[in-house]
Amino acid sequence: MNEIDILNKLASNLTERKSVAALSNYDVLCNNILFSHDLLNKGLNYLKHIVSELKSTLENDDSLRCDYQSGNDRNSFSLIVPSLLSNDLEAINKLFLQTAPDNRDGIDENNVGELHKGFVDYNNLVTATRQFIDSLVTDAYQLQMLDPKEFNYHALLSLNSFDKYATKSIRQGLFNDEVEDSLSEFKQLGFRDWKNSNITKCQHINFANKVDYLFSELNHLAPEDDSFKDEIKNLFKFSSEFTHIGYISTFFTSQSGSQPIFGSEQGPYLPSTENFSELKYQILESCINFIFRVYAPSIKKCTTKMVLDDRSNSIIGNIDNLITMLEHDIKTRNNNYFFFVCSSLIGSQNVIELPCICNHVNYWKPPHNNSDLFCMGCGSSYNIMGMEGDPGYIITNNGPVKVIGSNVPDFQDLPLNEQQELLKKMAEFSANSN
Numbered sequence: 112m113n114e115i116d117i118l119n120k121l122a123s124n125l126t127e128r129k130s131v132a133a134l135s136n137y138d139v140l141c142n143n144i145l146f147s148h149d150l151l152n153k154g155l156n157y158l159k160h161i162v163s164e165l166k167s168t169l170e171n172d173d174s175l176r177c178d179y180q181s182g183n184d185r186n187s188f189s190l191i192v193p194s195l196l197s198n199d200l201e202a203i204n205k206l207f208l209q210t211a212p213d214n215r216d217g218i219d220e221n222n223v224g225e226l227h228k229g230f231v232d233y234n235n236l237v238t239a240t241r242q243f244i245d246s247l248v249t250d251a252y253q254l255q256m257l258d259p260k261e262f263n264y265h266a267l268l269s270l271n272s273f274d275k276y277a278t279k280s281i282r283q284g285l286f287n288d289e290v291e292d293s294l295s296e297f298k299q300l301g302f303r304d305w306k307n308s309n310i311t312k313c314q315h316i317n318f319a320n321k322v323d324y325l326f327s328e329l330n331h332l333a334p335e336d337d338s339f340k341d342e343i344k345n346l347f348k349f350s351s352e353f354t355h356i357g358y359i360s361t362f363f364t365s366q367s368g369s370q371p372i373f374g375s376e377q378g379p380y381l382p383s384t385e386n387f388s389e390l391k392y393q394i395l396e397s398c399i400n401f402i403f404r405v406y407a408p409s410i411k412k413c414t415t416k417m418v419l420d421d422r423s424n425s426i427i428g429n430i431d432n433l434i435t436m437l438e439h440d441i442k443t444r445n446n447n448y449f450f451f452v453c454s455s456l457i458g459s460q461n462v463i464e465l466p467c468i469c470n471h472v473n474y475w476k477p478p479h480n481n482s483d484l485f486c487m488g489c490g491s492s493y494n495i496m497g498m499e500g501d502p503g504y505i506i507t508n509n510g511p512v513k514v515i516g517s518n519v520p521d522f523q524d525l526p527l528n529e530q531q532e533l534l535k536k537m538a539e540f541s542a543n544s545n
């Protein structure tokens with residue numbers, strides 16, 4: 112192809128919007144967004160508690176390691192760290208406000224247009240994401256470094272930009288002689304020296320370099336984290352496209368094209384609502400993952416560096432609990448579960464009840480199509496194992512489970528002595544078979 116062929120293809124495909132398709136189940140997305148949005152809120156509140164606990168610990172000289180005590184070189188970090196963390200709480204809160212589930216109360220065929228998501232909605236969501244990921248990466252980097260020159264670079268660069276256009280009253284509220292002196296010292300440096308001078312340093316200039324550094328320093332990370340590292344870098348690039356009003360993102364979000372009205376048990380919705388929710392859920396999942404995989408461990412590392420062991424136990428314990436909560440809860444979404452069902456039920460006229468681990472009960476209706484095998488509550492996929500006859504219970508890694516359709520009560524509904532009897536038989540059986 113030559114340049115004119117490419118130009119023609121772009122012109123014909125990127126000037127008129129195709130009608131959009133809904134590729135996911137909108138009700139499942141709404142449930143998953145509600146769940147992960149609540150989880151983000153829990154995480155945010157837990158983080159607020161951790162930050163205030165850390166702040167009061169850092170105010171107490173007796174809790175600090177020598178370098179960070181009053182009069183020593185790194186003492187300023189006892190003020191800077193809580194301030195960085197407070198900024199991050201704002202960024203997380205903004206993302207929380209932009210990721211609420213759609214409100215479908217009172218929506219019918221006549222006002223379904225209210226659910227349409229366009230340029231402003233996408234731009235607000237993705238810009239909040241961009242700010243979240245940018246702030247948390249930059250600050251996690253500072254928390255891990257705790258290096259005076261690295262912090263100076265970060266703060267002076269920001270001050271230098273702010274100074275260019277700030278109004279008189281804003282300047283008055285922020286700039287005093289000490290700040291002016293520091294800034295004029297910075298301005299005397301040549302642009303090339305900013306990242307390595309007698310007062311400033313930045314070893315990892317761009318976003319991707321900082322992400323690489325963070326991941327390399329958190330050595331608990333497993334090989335699958337390599338793909339997560341790419342996910343974070345890709346999220347950054349994707350969100351830059353929106354924030355800078357890139358050609359493609361604006362084109363995609365600003366023209367509505369023809370939108371058929373879709374329907375579910377909860378009422379009607381539009382393809383653009385579903386497309387938007389799909390992105391919203393993916394963003395929530397990536398950002399929650401980022402908090403427990405990278406951000407919280409960075410706070411932990413910083414705490415260990417600054418605070419004496421016997422004074423940091425409670426904070427470290429809380430950070431560990433936060434990590435466990437986020438990691439455990441987000442894993443309950445979009446899983447793969449197995450159900451054991453009597454073969455005679457499958458294809459019969461009976462509705463098969465499939466209670467999910469997320470507590471949602473799904474009803475698999477005749478003719479029992481495989482395409483209906485997923486949870487409306489959490490988006491998990493179901494695999495059905497057909498069992499011949501009336502097998503009763505089956506032993507899984509999680510203990511005995513009733514085969515659905517068997518003529519026995521649920522295992523947990525058995526009297527305690529019968530439960531114990533069954534567990535004993537199970538242990539004997541596994542001892543004999545080893």
Ligand SMILES: [Zn+2]
Nearest residue numbers: 467469486489
């Ligand atoms: Zn479920």
